[in-house]
Every structure is written in C-alpha cells, then in structure tokens.
Amino acid sequence: MNDLLRRVRLLLAALAAAGLAVGVAAHLLGEPRLAVTLWIAVTVPVLAALAAEIVTSLSHGDVGLDIVAGLSMTAALVFGEELAAAIVALMYSGGQLLEAYAERRARREMTALLSRVPRTAIRHRDGRLEEVALDLILPGDRLLVRQGDVVPVDGAVAGGVAVLDQSALTGEAMPVTLRPGQPVLSGATNVGEAFDLEAARVAAESTYAGVVRLVETAQKARAPMSRLADRYAMLFLAVTVALAAAAWQLSGDPIRAVAVLVVATPCPLILAVPVALVSGLSRAARLGILIKGGKAIETLARIRALVLDKTGTLTHGEARVADIRTADSLEPDELLRLAASLDQASKHIVAQTIVAEARARGLALAIPTGAAETAGEGIAGKVEGRSVLVGSVRFVAGKTGDSGLSTLAAERPAGAIAVAIALDGAPAGVLILDDEIRAGTARLLTDLRALGIEHIVLATGDRAEVARFVAFGLPIDLVRAELTPDQKVLAVLSERKNGPVMMIGDGVNDAPALAAADIGVAMGAKGAAASAEAADVVLLVDQLDRVLPAIRIARRSRAIALQSVIAGIGLSVAAMIVAAFGFLQPVEGALFQEVIDVAVIFNALRALRG
Numbered sequence: 368m369n370d371l372l373r374r375v376r377l378l379l380a381a382l383a384a385a386g387l388a389v390g391v392a393a394h395l396l397g398e399p400r401l402a403v404t405l406w407i408a409v410t411v412p413v414l415a416a417l418a419a420e421i422v423t424s425l426s427h428g429d430v431g432l433d434i435v436a437g438l439s440m441t442a443a444l445v446f447g448e449e450l451a452a453a454i455v456a457l458m459y460s461g462g463q464l465l466e467a468y469a470e471r472r473a474r475r476e477m478t479a480l481l482s483r484v485p486r487t488a489i490r491h492r493d494g495r496l497e498e499v500a501l502d503l504i505l506p507g508d509r510l511l512v513r514q515g516d517v518v519p520v521d522g523a524v525a526g527g528v529a530v531l532d533q534s535a536l537t538g539e540a541m542p543v544t545l546r547p548g549q550p551v552l553s554g555a556t557n558v559g560e561a562f563d564l565e566a567a568r569v570a571a572e573s574t575y576a577g578v579v580r581l582v583e584t585a586q587k588a589r590a591p592m593s594r595l596a597d598r599y600a601m602l603f604l605a606v607t608v609a610l611a612a613a614a615w616q617l618s619g620d621p622i623r624a625v626a627v628l629v630v631a632t633p634c635p636l637i638l639a640v641p642v643a644l645v646s647g648l649s650r651a652a653r654l655g656i657l658i659k660g661g662k663a664i665e666t667l668a669r670i671r672a673l674v675l676d677k678t679g680t681l682t683h684g685e686a687r688v689a690d691i692r693t694a695d696s697l698e699p700d701e702l703l704r705l706a707a708s709l710d711q712a713s714k715h716i717v718a719q720t721i722v723a724e725a726r727a728r729g730l731a732l733a734i735p736t737g738a739a740e741t742a743g744e745g746i747a748g749k750v751e752g753r754s755v756l757v758g759s760v761r762f763v764a765g766k767t768g769d770s771g772l773s774t775l776a777a778e779r780p781a782g783a784i785a786v787a788i789a790l791d792g793a794p795a796g797v798l799i800l801d802d803e804i805r806a807g808t809a810r811l812l813t814d815l816r817a818l819g820i821e822h823i824v825l826a827t828g829d830r831a832e833v834a835r836f837v838a839f840g841l842p843i844d845l846v847r848a849e850l851t852p853d854q855k856v857l858a859v860l861s862e863r864k865n866g867p868v869m870m871i872g873d874g875v876n877d878a879p880a881l882a883a884a885d886i887g888v889a890m891g892a893k894g895a896a897a898s899a900e901a902a903d904v905v906l907l908v909d910q911l912d913r914v915l916p917a918i919r920i921a922r923r924s925r926a927i928a929l930q931s932v933i934a935g936i937g938l939s940v941a942a943m944i945v946a947a948f949g950f951l952q953p954v955e956g957a958l959f960q961e962v963i964d965v966a967v968i969f970n971a972l973r974a975l976r977g
Contacts, residue, residue, distance in 0.1 A: 379416060380464050383409045383457040390453065406453035407444065413456035414440045433459075435607055439628035442611075443953055446621050451629055451953035458961045488519040491563070501570040508566045518555045521573040522564045523548055530559025546726070607631040607943070614947035622953065626946035630939055630956035639931030639967040646974035647924025655908035656917045663903040667886050667921035671866025673820050674859050676877050677827035677837055680890055680911065682802040688724040689783065690799035692775045702796045704730040706757045706788045708750040712738035717786060718746070718757075720800060745787075756789040763787035763794065770794045804837060811912050812842045818918055822865040826850055826858045826880070855880040871914065888914060924974040931967040938963050 386409025394402035417437050424433070436459045443452035487498050489511040496511060504510070504520050512518055518531070529545040533555045542558050545551060551564060553573040607628065615624035644661040651658050658664045675681050691699035707725030710718035712735050725732060735755075738748035745758015747766075756763055760776050767789045775797040776785035783801035787794065812823060824845045827834050834848035847858050859880045862868045870877070870884035878901040881887030889902035890909060906913045942959055945951045951959070 375416070376460060376463050379413050380457070380460040383413055383453065383460050385409070387453045387457055390450070394450075403449045406449040410440055410444060410449070410452040410456040413460050414444075417459065434604055435628065435631050438608070439625070439631065442621075442625045442628050446625050448622065448625050448953045451625065451957050454954060454957035454961070455629055458957060458964065461961075485517045485519045489513065504566050504570055506566055506568060510564045510566060511561060512557045512564050513561045514557055514559065516557050518551055518553050518557065518564065519573075520553050520564075520566045520568055520570050521551065522553075522567045523550050525563040525565040527560060527562030529557065529562045529564075531555040532558045548726075603631075610943055610947055614949075618949060620949065623947060623949055626951055626953045626956045627943050629953045630942040630946050630951065630960050639935060639971040640928045642968055643924050643928035643931060643971035643974045646927075646972055647920050650924075650975055651917055651920050654913060654916055654920075655906065655910075656913050656920075657905040657907055658917065658921070659903050659905075663886060664921045665925055666867060667869070667904065667918060668925040669867050670869045670886060670918065671819060672822045672824075672862040672868045673815060674824045674826050674855075674862055674868060674870045674880070674884065675843075676855075676870075676872035676880075677825060677829055677834060678802065678873075680871050680873050680877075681808060681825065681837060682804055687801065687803055688721065688798055689801040689803060690779075691796065692799065693796040694771055694775065694794050695796075697790075697795055699796075700728060700730060702788060703728070703798065704732065705750050705753065705755050705790065706786070706798065708733040709735045709738060709746060709748050709755045709757055711735060712748060713740055713746050715740075715746075717784070717800065721757075721786065721798065754789075754791050757786060760785050760787045760797070763789050767792055767794055772797060804841075805911050807912055809841050811915065814915055815918075816842060818915070818922075820869075822862060824858060824862060826855050828852075828855075852877075852879050856883045859884045869914075871911070888917075920974075927971060927974045931970050934970075935963050935967040 386405045390402040390405035390409075393399075393405065414437065417433060417440070421433055421437055436455065440452050440455050440459075443449065443455065485501060487500055488504055489496050490499050490504065491509040491511065501519055509525055510519065510522070512529070524545050524547045526547065528547075529549075529551060530542050531545065531551065532542050533552065544559075550567070553570075611624035611627040611631075614627055615621050641661065644664055647664050648658050648660070651664075658667065688703065691703055693699055693702055703721070703725050707722045707730065710721045711732060713719075722732070733751050735748045735750050738746060740746040741758070741762065744762040745756065747754070747756045749755065756766055760772050764770075764772050764787065770793070772787050772794050776787065776799075779785060779799050779801070783799055786798040786800060788796050788798065815823070822845075823843050824847060825834060825838050825843050826847045828850050829848060831846075831848040834846050838846045847854075850858060855877065856879050859868055859870050860883060863885075867885040869886040869888060870880050871888040871890070872878075872881055873890035877889075881889060881903075882901040886904060887902035888904040888906065890906055890911070904917060906917075939960065942951060942956060946956050
C-alpha cells in the first residue's frame with residue numbers, strides 16, 4: 368500500500384469513528400436530526416471510496432466480496448438505518464486499516480531484509496578509501512567493512528578477522544568468526560572490528576541480492592485460499608441477496624433485508640486468509656526459511672512424497688577429511704599439517720580441501736619451497752627442510768614404493784578418495800576424503816514420515832554404488848542413480864501418484880526438477896542461483912533439517928486460516944438467518960459483525976507464534 372492510499376484510508380476510518388461518536392452523543396442529547404446528518408455525512412465518503420474500488424475490480428474482471436459491504440451501506444441509508452450504515456462504514460474502513468496493520472506486522476521479518484540492502488561500499492583505491500555505488504564494485508576489489516555495516520557483496524576476508532551476525536540470512540543467533548581467506552556472504556552484519564573484504568562477485572549476483580529478489584517475489588505472490596474467496600464471491604453474493612430478498616418478501620419488512628446485508632459482510636474471507644498465510648511466511652523467514660508466497664505455503668502443507676538430491680543436499684556437497692591413517696608413529700595432525708603446508712602451492716580442489724581442514728583445526732602451516740606439481744597426480748616440495756610428496760596412491764607409490772599405502776587406502780566408503788603422503792622418500796600415511804552425510808539425516812527422514820510423507824526417493828546423478836552406500840540404513844524407499852537433469856524431472860513426475868511432491872536440491876542440474884515439483888526446496892546458502900530461482904522454498908541456512916519447521920509452519924498457518932474462515936463465515940451465516948427472522952436489528956448485526964472481524968484477524972495472527 369503506498370503512502371497516499373494509507374493516508375486516505377486512515378482519514379476515512381478517523382472520519383467514520385469521529386462522526387459515529389459525535390452522532391451518538393448528539394442523539395443522546397436530544398438532537399436526532401443532527402445525529403442522522405452526521406451519520407450520513409461519514410458514511411457517504413466511505414461508500415464512495417468503496418464504490419470506486421468495486422468499479423476498478425469489476426473492470427479487471429474480479430467480483431469481490433466488498434460488494435456486500437457496499438450493498439449493506441446503501442440499503443441502510445435508503446431505509447433510514449443511518450446508525451447501522453455508519454457502523455458498517457467504520458467496520459469496513461477500520462477493517463482495512465486493521466488488515467494493513469496485521470499484514471505489516473506479519474511481513475516484518477521479510478521487509479527487514481529489504482530495508483537492510485546497502486546502497487554504497489567503501490573501496491580501497493590507490494592508497495585511499497572512497498565511497499562508491501554498489502553497482503561499481505567488481506570482483507577483486509578490496510573493500511572496507513566497518514563495524515555495523517552490512518556486507519555489500521560476496522567475497523572473502525582479505526585482512527583482519529570478521530565477526531558476522533548472519534541471523535538475517537540464516538536465522539542463526541550466534542555470530543560467526545571468519546579468518547583471512549574464508550568466504551563471506553553478502554547480507555551479514557559486521558558486529559566486530561572493521562575488516563577488509565575481497566569482492567568475489569558483483570552486487571547483482573551476490574547472495575543477498577538473490578535473497579532480496581526472492582523476498583520481493585514472495586511478497587507479490589497471492590495465496591490460493593485468497594483466490595478461493597474471490598472465486599466463491601458470486602455464490603456468496605447471490606445467497607446473501609436471495610436471503611435478504613426472501614426475508615423482505617415473506618415479512619414485508621425491508622429492515623430485515625438490511626439486517627441480513629449488514630451481517631453478511633464476509634471480512635473473515637477477505638482478511639483472515641492472507642493475514643494467516645503471510646504470518647506463516649514471516650515466521651518461516653525468522654528461521655532462515657524463505658517461502659515464496661501464499662501458494663507455496665499452502666501447497667507445502669499438503670506434501671505427501673519427497674524426492675531428494677544427494678550431493679549438497681543429503682550430503683554436504685564438498686569433500687572433507689574423514690580419516691587420517693599414518694604409516695608410522697607420526698601424529699595424525701602433524702601429517703595433515705605437513706601435507707596442507709605443501710598443498711598451499713596447489714590450486715587443485717583436493718589440495719584446497721586439505722588446507723581448509725588444517726586451518727579449521729588451528730594448525731600452523733609453514734611456507735613450502737621448491738614446489739613442483741604434476742597435473743592431476745600430485746605435488747612435491749619441501750616443508751621445514753623435509754621432502755614432502757602429496758598425491759594419489761598410485762603417484763606416491765610410484766615415487767617411493769608401495770610399502771603398505773594400498774592397504775591403508777583399501778577400506779574406505781564408496782565414493783571416498785585417498786590422498787597418499789610421503790615424507791623424506793618414505794610413505795607416511797593416507798588422508799581419506801569423503802562427502803559425508805549430514806548429521807541427523809536419519810532422524811530427519813523419520814520425522815518427515817511422522818508428518819505424513821509416505822514415499823521418499825533418492826535421485827542423483829552419481830554412480831549407483833555410491834548412491835546405494837549413502838542410502839544404506841536410511842528410511843528411503845527408492846534409490847535412482849546416474850540420472851540426467853531430464854531424468855530427475857521424470858523421477859519427480861512419477862511420484863505424483865503418491866500425492867503432492869516435494870523436491871529438495873541445490874545444484875544447477877536440480878533446477879528443472881525443482882520447477883517440476885509441486886514444491887521445490889533449494890539449499891540456498893551454498894547452492895546454485897538457478898536452483899534458488901526455480902524453487903518455491905529456499906533454505907537460507909545450510910541445514911536440511913529446516914524442512915521440518917517449514918512444513919509445520921505451513922500446516923499450522925493453513926489450519927489457522929481455515930479455522931478463521933469456518934468460524935467467521937459460520938457465525939455470519941448464523942447471524943444472517945437470525946436477522947432474516949427479525950431477531951437481529953441492523954445496528955445489532957453491524958456490531959456483531961465487527962466483533963467477528965476483529966476476532967478472526969487476531970486469530971489469524973496466531974500463525975506468527977510457534
């Protein structure tokens with residue numbers, strides 16, 4: 368809602384409230400004509416604004432439920448029920464303000480993401496600092512991130528130590544500490560001392576920019592249950608008019624028809640559904656779960672089948688040092704330190720993994736000398752005066768003789784790789800690198816079954832033996848391996864027989880399957896931008912278990928929306944019948960409907976809480 372529209376609605380609501388109150392006071396002081404004049408005067412502007420909205424909706428082919436409110440005010444004025452007309456005017460204008468407040472509160476966490484978007488950055492240039500527009504930042508630029516600043520682009524710590532609050536992105540409450548060379552996500556807030564950042568991407572391609580685009584998409588989306596309300600507007604309108612006409616025809620009293628129209632204003636459908644679903648979107652955003660609109664949250668509540676990618680989803684998606692096996696009395700950490708020290712001279716992904724593991728363990732790495740790399744095989748050099756050789760088992764064994772290296776590397780998980788190390792010409796040990804299954808995966812899948820997920824499928828492009836090894840011991844019904852992206856789509860579509868399907872993935876190759884599923888869930892923290900764009904739900908924190916609260920929040924939000932609709936419409940229909948038989952006067956009906964509206968909106972806001 369723009370500022371002008373907000374001001375107009377606030378003015379109309381204030382006018383209706385003031386006119387109603389002053390009119391009641393005038394009536395009590397023995398000035399009934401003044402009271403009637405005031406009530407008419409405050410009803411007409413609200414009715415005119417409502418009529419303009421109805422005309423605009425009809426020009427777009429939409430038949431809204433606001434027509435009932437317009438009919439009730441018009442009928443009340445025509446048949447001399449000015450007080451009832453003024454109450455309905457206040458109910459309608461006040462209800463719009465209440466809805467706007469409720470939606471603003473519900474969207475608070477999502478809107479907070481948009482308001483934090485940085486516009487400029489501080490860049491090092493020729494020995495000085497300059498403030499430049501975000502669009503001018505290029506990969507390789509060195510930026511200064513001051514205390515309190517939002518990190519403007521993705522990059523890596525280039526100087527100092529970064530202490531970052533990533534709660535806006537991931538929902539994690541505790542700050543993280545990152546050292547030189549470690550990657551930094553845009554959108555995090557610097558809560559420590561200033562540090563230097565080396566930009567890795569332009570702003571438009573950075574993590575935070577992608578999140579902002581996803582939030583904007585989510586905010587523009589409209590809930591299917593809201594569309595359901597509009598779809599049945601004509602039916603509800605027809606029933607209301609028929610009941611009002613029947614009450615007038617059978618009793619001969621037009622006031623009964625006015626009373627029916629007054630209590631028929633269907634604010635529970637107009638207000639409660641979007642408020643409940645947007646509240647659910649907001650609560651999910653607090654936990655680092657971005658759900659793209661009401662349609663996604665409503666579908667998420669009905670999921671019955673799950674298709675899982677392996678690499679980066681069921682597993683971490685990157686090799687880790689799972690085991691260190693030494694050939695002599697050398698300590699495992701010392702073997703890792705020497706290997707990592709030499710591997711600093713290599714750009715190979717395996718070498719980078721070994722270096723990252725050593726740094727994560729706090730090992731002091733030495734500067735290698737005389738490093739010579741054999742592409743795809745290994746690297747040789749000196750570390751602290753010792754000859755070090757790191758590479759494949761075949762490469763190291765060829766240089767030094769096997770001497771047990773094959774035995775050390777033999778027993779390892781399917782898909783794991785062995786990196787051999789030799790010191791001073793003698794085999795020293797083996798590092799086992801593996802893409803490990805995420806901790807708690809078995810419990811997660813069990814909990815998903817408890818939530819009603821009836822069929823779980825592992826769909827991966829990896830080799831069959833690796834896929835079967837990963838799935839062993841997990842509550843997975845079917846393993847489909849060596850799939851191309853289009854075959855993953857077919858795997859998703861084939862699960863439709865079991866009910867609405869959720870697909871979870873992270874890579875570019877998962878994007879078509881994510882789009883084909885009823886609900887696509889992307890691992891957005893480290894996953895590809897294509898998968899995040901194609902998905903309906905993005906996990907901003909790299910934790911698969913966030914799927915559980917996402918489903919629970921979706922189901923609770925949908926249940927609360929339905930409760931509000933059923934209770935609100937049920938009470939309205941009951942009141943319409945009572946009014947048709949003459950037991951409820953227009954003023955009483957207007958007051959009763961106002962109570963219903965307030966109750967259903969505050970009930971819908973329960974979706975904000977756990």
